Amino acid sequence: MDIKEQLKQKLNLSDADFAKPMPIPTKWSRPFWDGAGQHKLLLKQCKDCGHIDHPPYLYCTECHSDDHEWIEASGKATLYAFAINEYGVPFPFMPDLPYVLGLVDLKEGPRMITNIVECDHNMLKNGMELEVVFEDVSKEVSLPKWKPIKP
Numbered sequence: 568m569d570i571k572e573q574l575k576q577k578l579n580l581s582d583a584d585f586a587k588p589m590p591i592p593t594k595w596s597r598p599f600w601d602g603a604g605q606h607k608l609l610l611k612q613c614k615d616c617g618h619i620d621h622p623p624y625l626y627c628t629e630c631h632s633d634d635h636e637w638i639e640a641s642g643k644a645t646l647y648a649f650a651i652n653e654y655g656v657p658f659p660f661m662p663d664l665p666y667v668l669g670l671v672d673l674k675e676g677p678r679m680i681t682n683i684v685e686c687d688h689n690m691l692k693n694g695m696e697l698e699v700v701f702e703d704v705s706k707e708v709s710l711p712k713w714k715p716i717k718p
């Protein structure tokens with residue numbers, strides 16, 4: 568019996584107790600989530616100064632312009648920092664333990680919080696090269712996550 572079934576029986580929980588929170592797109596973040604749904608990593612770039620913001624804001628955080636376009640990112644990044652979660656998480660995330668939270672520096676500039684997946688946790692090192700992968704969490708929603716580029 569897996570951990571989810573054990574917890575359900577022991578604590579009288581239901582499947583609803585294991586429902587993960589889903590992204591709620593805003594007017595200015597919807598293109599990012601629509602892109603992720605198509606397995607594209609889209610970033611908001613200012614047309615006046617070229618700055619790329621993530622998460623996307625209404626205005627450029629560098630020059631306050633509201634003139635922007637969405638560009639497709641390369642999907643390449645380096646690992647800035649990480650933590651391996653082994654316990655002490657809400658019920659929906661318990662079946663995933665242990666999992667890796669990471670801060671990754673995208674080649675295009677922004678730093679993104681994410682999960683590092685598809686790897687041996689013992690081989691993770693700050694500065695290592697990563698590439699994006701998309702996890703389909705529902706019919707409409709996919710989450711960008713990152714995995715080490717194999718040498």
Ligand SMILES: [Zn+2]
Pocket residue numbers: 613614615616617618627628629630631632
């Ligand atoms: Zn700008």
